[in-house]
Amino acid sequence: MSASPQPDEQRSPVVEPVTLAxxxxxxxxxxxxxxxxxxxxxxxxxxxxxxxxxxxxxxGYVPNASARTxxxxxxxxxxxxxxxxxxxxxxxxxxGIEQVLREADYQMMVLxxxxxxxxxxxxxxxxxxxxxxxxxMTPVGGDATELLRQQGVAVVEVDRRLADVECDAxxxxxERGGREATLHLAGLGHRRIALLGVETDWTSxxxxxxxxxxxxxxxxxxxxxxxxxxxxxxxPDTEARIEALLDExxxxxxxxANNTLAEQVWRVLRRRGLRIxxxxxxxxxxxxxxxxxxxxxxxxxxxxxxxxxxxxxxxLLRRLNGPTLPPAVEILQPRLVxxxxxxxxxx
Amino acid sequence: MSASPQPDEQRSPVVEPVTLAxxxxxxxxxxxxxxxxxxxxxxxxxxxxxxxxxxxxxxGYVPNASARTxxxxxxxxxxxxxxxxxxxxxxxxxxGIEQVLREADYQMMVLxxxxxxxxxxxxxxxxxxxxxxxxxMTPVGGDATELLRQQGVAVVEVDRRLADVECDAxxxxxERGGREATLHLAGLGHRRIALLGVETDWTSxxxxxxxxxxxxxxxxxxxxxxxxxxxxxxxPDTEARIEALLDExxxxxxxxANNTLAEQVWRVLRRRGLRIxxxxxxxxxxxxxxxxxxxxxxxxxxxxxxxxxxxxxxxLLRRLNGPTLPPAVEILQPRLVxxxxxxxxxx
DNA sequence: CTGTTAGCGCGTTCAG
DNA sequence: CTGAACGCGCTAACAG
Numbered sequence: 205m206s207a208s209p210q211p212d213e214q215r216s217p218v219v220e221p222v223t224l225a226x227x228x229x230x231x232x233x234x235x236x237x238x239x240x241x242x243x244x245x246x247x248x249x250x251x252x253x254x255x256x257x258x259x260x261x262x263x264g265y266v267p268n269a270s271a272r273t274x275x276x277x278x279x280x281x282x283x284x285x286x287x288x289x290x291x292x293x294x295x296x297x298x299x300g301i302e303q304v305l306r307e308a309d310y311q312m313m314v315l316x317x318x319x320x321x322x323x324x325x326x327x328x329x330x331x332x333x334x335x336x337x338x339x340x341m342t343p344v345g346g347d348a349t350e351l352l353r354q355q356g357v358a359v360v361e362v363d364r365r366l367a368d369v370e371c372d373a374x375x376x377x378x379e380r381g382g383r384e385a386t387l388h389l390a391g392l393g394h395r396r397i398a399l400l401g402v403e404t405d406w407t408s409x410x411x412x413x414x415x416x417x418x419x420x421x422x423x424x425x426x427x428x429x430x431x432x433x434x435x436x437x438x439x440p441d442t443e444a445r446i447e448a449l450l451d452e453x454x455x456x457x458x459x460x461a462n463n464t465l466a467e468q469v470w471r472v473l474r475r476r477g478l479r480i481x482x483x484x485x486x487x488x489x490x491x492x493x494x495x496x497x498x499x500x501x502x503x504x505x506x507x508x509x510x511x512x513x514x515x516x517x518x519x520l521l522r523r524l525n526g527p528t529l530p531p532a533v534e535i536l537q538p539r540l541v542x543x544x545x546x547x548x549x550x551x
Numbered sequence: 552m553s554a555s556p557q558p559d560e561q562r563s564p565v566v567e568p569v570t571l572a573x574x575x576x577x578x579x580x581x582x583x584x585x586x587x588x589x590x591x592x593x594x595x596x597x598x599x600x601x602x603x604x605x606x607x608x609x610x611g612y613v614p615n616a617s618a619r620t621x622x623x624x625x626x627x628x629x630x631x632x633x634x635x636x637x638x639x640x641x642x643x644x645x646x647g648i649e650q651v652l653r654e655a656d657y658q659m660m661v662l663x664x665x666x667x668x669x670x671x672x673x674x675x676x677x678x679x680x681x682x683x684x685x686x687x688m689t690p691v692g693g694d695a696t697e698l699l700r701q702q703g704v705a706v707v708e709v710d711r712r713l714a715d716v717e718c719d720a721x722x723x724x725x726e727r728g729g730r731e732a733t734l735h736l737a738g739l740g741h742r743r744i745a746l747l748g749v750e751t752d753w754t755s756x757x758x759x760x761x762x763x764x765x766x767x768x769x770x771x772x773x774x775x776x777x778x779x780x781x782x783x784x785x786x787p788d789t790e791a792r793i794e795a796l797l798d799e800x801x802x803x804x805x806x807x808a809n810n811t812l813a814e815q816v817w818r819v820l821r822r823r824g825l826r827i828x829x830x831x832x833x834x835x836x837x838x839x840x841x842x843x844x845x846x847x848x849x850x851x852x853x854x855x856x857x858x859x860x861x862x863x864x865x866x867l868l869r870r871l872n873g874p875t876l877p878p879a880v881e882i883l884q885p886r887l888v889x890x891x892x893x894x895x896x897x898x
Numbered sequence: 899c900t901g902t903t904a905g906c907g908c909g910t911t912c913a914g
Numbered sequence: 915c916t917g918a919a920c921g922c923g924c925t926a927a928c929a930g
Contacts, residue, residue: 221679221702223923234901239925246926247899264698269680270626271923273617274906290646299637302663311677313660316649330658332568333616351611355568470844494841497817570907581917586909593910594915618907621922 283331283339300513321345362516364408381538382415390423393549394457403434481547500544630678630686647860668692709863711755728885729762736804737770740896745802750781828894847891
């Protein structure tokens with residue numbers, strides 16, 4: 205009955221953002237002093253500082269990041285570009301990076317290229333535009349790193365290495381992981397062990413393949429082309445290729461070199477009604493939650509993914525503080541976790 | 552033998568970034584004209600435009616985002632804050648948002664609060680500092696939205712609603728989802744149906760609970776307190792509480808109101824050696840990949856998560872173009888997907 | 899300890 | 915169609 209709904213009373217006051225000048229005026233100082241007080245650099249009397257902080261708080265001051273970045277010629281945003289944010293591995297990697305960055309008061313901005321060099325370069329340009337002081341990435345095509353480095357942006361490669369120029373990196377001992385997976389299968393009596401990898405020039409896959417070969421040799425098993433399938437990255441027919449591998453290679457043990465491949469193999473095996481490990485044993489690389497929820501649980505080469513991210517962030521922070529330090533490369537160790545998907549060969 | 556590795560030849564030329572002034576000078580025009588040519592606004596002769604574009608390309612010009620933002624008083628970065636980026640649901644939500652934003656030439660910056668109002672506010676301040684024109688969030692504590700709105704930042708709530716002030720939102724019909732899950736179990740003859748939810752004031756959980764109650768009523772089943780467990784968000788003893796629910800409520804059917812709860816129930820049931828659905832039937836809310844990989848696969852109320860994100864982004868873009876439009880609320884429909892984890896009651 | 903000055907790189911007036 | 919001038923908000927130098 206009373207106040208009928210007025211034309212919404214224009215309920216967006218949309219106040220102008222409070223600036224340093226505003227709080228300086230309010231506190232009776234100059235903007236410079238306000239600046240010094242609010243970010244703790246330079247001399248400011250206790251009295252002034254107190255007043256300034258109080259006013260800033262009262263007015264709800266939020267520093268304008270763009271102005272600061274423009275002036276200082278670098279932002280507090282660290283760029284991260286990974287292959288696929290939907291993949292648990294990369295998501296966890298990013299989480300690790302974020303943990304460390306946050307403590308150091310940097311913002312993280314993540315971008316996904318789809319393992320496409322072009323998108324990676326686009327991401328690099330974005331970070332260049334934002335004047336990011338550093339970028340962490342799972343490299344796909346060299347160009348991005350080069351572009352960044354050329355502009356004085358620190359780059360850390362994580363999970364795999366690619367850059368021609370030397371740069372900081374943190375990776376897994378993939379060769380060892382591949383070897384252990386292969387030897388585990390060989391130790392169970394498997395003689396036809398397949399490798400399922402990705403067709404790239406990435407050091408991660410190359411290492412796992414290398415480990416596979418070393419493993420075979422150690423176990424005195426021959427290397428057979430028909431037992432190796434390397435999937436093009438965006439192949440629409442991955443499952444068909446897996447079927448082909450099964451048909452032509454007749455493996456009794458399969459080493460799938462990443463978590464998505466493991467999932468796809470698993471689906472194919474199940475669809476075919478093949479028993480695991482009765483008919484085929486399966487070892488994955490990179491442990492993700494579903495692997496220990498399915499029946500049987502998947503034997504896997506586990507990698508310290510979160511730690512991988514944390515180290516990468518550390519390396520970057522170190523680099524930001526010491527631009528002339530020699531490049532550092534950290535190698536983390538994977539660990540074989542034996543579960544139900546691997547068993548003795550019977551064929 | 553030849554050139555011994557020199558002191559690395561100072562191989563970081565670290566060129567100064569190319570500015571608009573640089574390319575203007577090179578092309579023999581003023582910076583203003585360069586600006587107009589490069590971002591297509593205002594009149595520029597074809598000749599000048601051509602030269603400018605060529606020079607910009609040759610010099611590898613990357614616009615300084617901070618300068619642009621400072622001048623225009625708003626950036627091209629849309630903020631997104633979700634509860635937990637590690638959770639597949641929120642990750643997919645973000646992916647949907649990103650798809651749409653990218654097409655409209657906006658950058659997305661995601662932040663995770665841990666369902667903590669304080670972190671959410673911190674996120675809002677970050678976006679305020681970056682002069683984000685809009686923010687999309689799964690709200691937890693009201694304050695952030697208010698802060699943002701007050702400063703004229705467009706806000707879209709997604710997955711749940713919270714704001715006192717009216718604002719755009721896109722949500723799922725949770726009531727219906729909860730009802731269908733409950734009726735499905737009731738239809739199978741279950742009389743002791745438990746609800747496992749989260750103890751929050753979120754509309755999502757409230758809706759699912761409401762649907763549960765409606766479902767019970769429709770099926771002429773009594774509402775029993777002992778069959779309802781609402782978990783505090785960061786409870787360290789969730790599994791113990793689930794055990795308690797099992798002991799005290801003796802349910803033969805369980806409706807777990809989100810994907811993480813479904814996972815936890817599943818783990819507890821398995822640990823206890825209870826058969827699914829022989830001893831207990833389980834329905835989840837929000838379909839995620841593991842649910843159809845486990846044996847038996849989980850019956851679930853599926854929601855169009857990616858679409859949820861896409862719509863939220865659309866709503867935001869719409870709002871950015873029409874600040875005075877009336878608030879829009881979109882409600883998307885969930886869908887019951889029956890799989891093996893639900894079966895007839897026998898007790 | 900403080901204020902003044904200047905400029906980061908850009909886009910937007912406004913004359914010409 | 916173009917250029918000159920200005921200012922977005924902040925901080926680094928420099929006097930005082």
